[in-house]
Amino acid sequence: MDVITAIEGRQSIRDFDASRAVSDDLIKSMLGTAARAPSGSNIQPWHVYVVRDELQRKITDACVERFLSGDEGEAEYHYYPRSWRQPYIGRRRETGFGLYGLLGIDKSDKAAVQGYRIRNYQFFGAPVGFFFTIDRDMEPGSWLDYGMFLQSLMLTARARGLETCAQAAFCPYHDSITPLINAPEQEMLVCGMSMGYPVAGSLINTYRTSRLTADAFTHFPS
Template structure:
């Protein structure tokens, strides 16, 4: 596929083929391509941990146990605004209602919502989990660089016939995840990601969020 197809066709995949492994050589190739992402002064602030098998299962078990116990955890950084306002809260609600509506889950059904949220920590069935960390002394510019790197991972994966789902859901449990990764204290967790081959027949994989028109977020300044 060309670049436009890779970008426009990308979506968060939430159902993967757990029985179809991803070769480590392919993962290395994807990350190598993504490493061409730009970064200020070429400092390349990313660290990536690839988890599979028993290592992935240990993370699933730790995060699931904490979530089901009612422990909400606490991320080391604020992913979302501390005070929601329009139009952002409206877009978030639209996404949530659309996702749960497609699955036939009433958001008032606490048990059903909980069961579905647990699938986050199961990597949606993906055989590979990626965790991205950054050194604590990096500044906001490096976080911008990191976003470009993560997007490049997603697009590189699509070019290889794979799909992804970036997940901030692991961040509140960073203090469980990071030790299981063997990550040093000077690093902090940016996010996780599920990587694998999608289940084409899964209803949830047909979910697609809307985008606002270019005219709504673009200003041309000519004079």
């Protein structure tokens, strides 16, 4: 798959075929390719934890239990703005209403919304999950580097016939997850990721978010 096709076709997949395994050798190969992502002074600030089988189920159980109890948790960093404003809140609403609308879920239907949100913690059925951490003393530049690493992994997965869904939904439950994956205290959870082969014909996998044209965000100062 060429780079442009990989980028333009990438989307968050939310329904994976649990019966199709992803081998350790393939995972290591993809991570090795992703590690060619650029990082300032080549410090390569990423740590990766691969989970499957029983450990994956333990993480799912811990997160679902907290979620169903009403415990929303608290992430260690602010992924989104503290105060929403336009145009960002409008883009967020478009995405949320579009996804729930496709599934026929009314956002006022708390049970249906809750049922869908639980799928995050079930890795959307993916046979393998990833958790990415960064040392707490790293600065914003290393977080920028991390984004390039994550994008490289997602594109590499597409080149190998797999798909992904990067998930900040796990971050509020970092204090349940990091002990299970044996991450040291000096590491902070950046996000999780589900990876596998998508379920063919799945309705939710047809959902595509819109994008601005380059003219909408590009400036040529004179």
